[in-house]
Amino acid sequence: MKKKITKEIITDAAMELLDEKGIEGVTIKNTAIKLAIKPPSLYNHIANLEDLLDMTARKSMKNLYEKLMLASIGLEKKEALWGIAYEYRSFAKNYPGQYQLTQKVKLWKSDETKQIPEQILGIFSKILQKYALSEDETIHFIRTLRSYLHGFILLEMEEAFGLPQELEKSFTLGVNVILTELDSSSNLNNQ
Template structure:
């Protein structure tokens, strides 16, 4: 009675990610997702265990994509050049994937090792770039937190439209980075 349509987890995640990015996270419901996939919503449960689990999958997917973007952008680069490349890649990611970007920051189950690992890969990438500045352990912690704050703060506010007219947006971001870098160097 029901022809198999060949649904799988990857299709589900990619379709949901596209919805989250183009139409907003809140529009991603199992009902709307099932409609887009030409399937009845209970069928999704053969591949995911529910909406919270789908969100977790999206978050994980986003972390992996973000890591790839950052890694590619910073390949073969070091110091200021690496910092700027990473910052640009980060901002670009948040612009192209506003939905899954926001999902990457959702607090996750502390027992979820896969999520932990995906997050820490990004942290290590940042850490490896900052290593070029020869900071001690404590300074490195502060530097990572500061860098992430700048990246997330700027991306998040821009994405929410909090900056109003998009005048000289790039300049604002680069000046902020410049300030951060000059402070790094003084350490």
């Protein structure tokens, strides 16, 4: 007896392809092969490749959101931001295709998918409330930290750090510089 195909099963198959082969590997044909069905059968559950990628992006971002939440639970301020920084990098290493898709805004089509980044932003914003930053300063800080993390992750994934110095120390130094600036800005605001 064949297993009943659902959107969830299709998304799970696409997620596997995503981390095995990257975004380019998520196709109707590859997903059907993974599920051992004929490609036209997928159209009973999804509209097209765009729909499949949107569903997969939604699940990828939910995974990232949940991991960042868990990494920051029970922590405040600097410790929470450290937890998030390490988990963000860990997510990219462990789920490279999912991470890649969480950065491809143009592939997010549904309103439901587009709302998840706002939830992720909310994690950062809640932690930063303790720093007494203005709304603009909060956004600038989030952009700075995210840019550093994303840039470091991309260079690391591409094996572009060719020098022998330990990567962990470089990563820690960068996060430390950003968090030290955050402390300085917060102290100035509290005077």
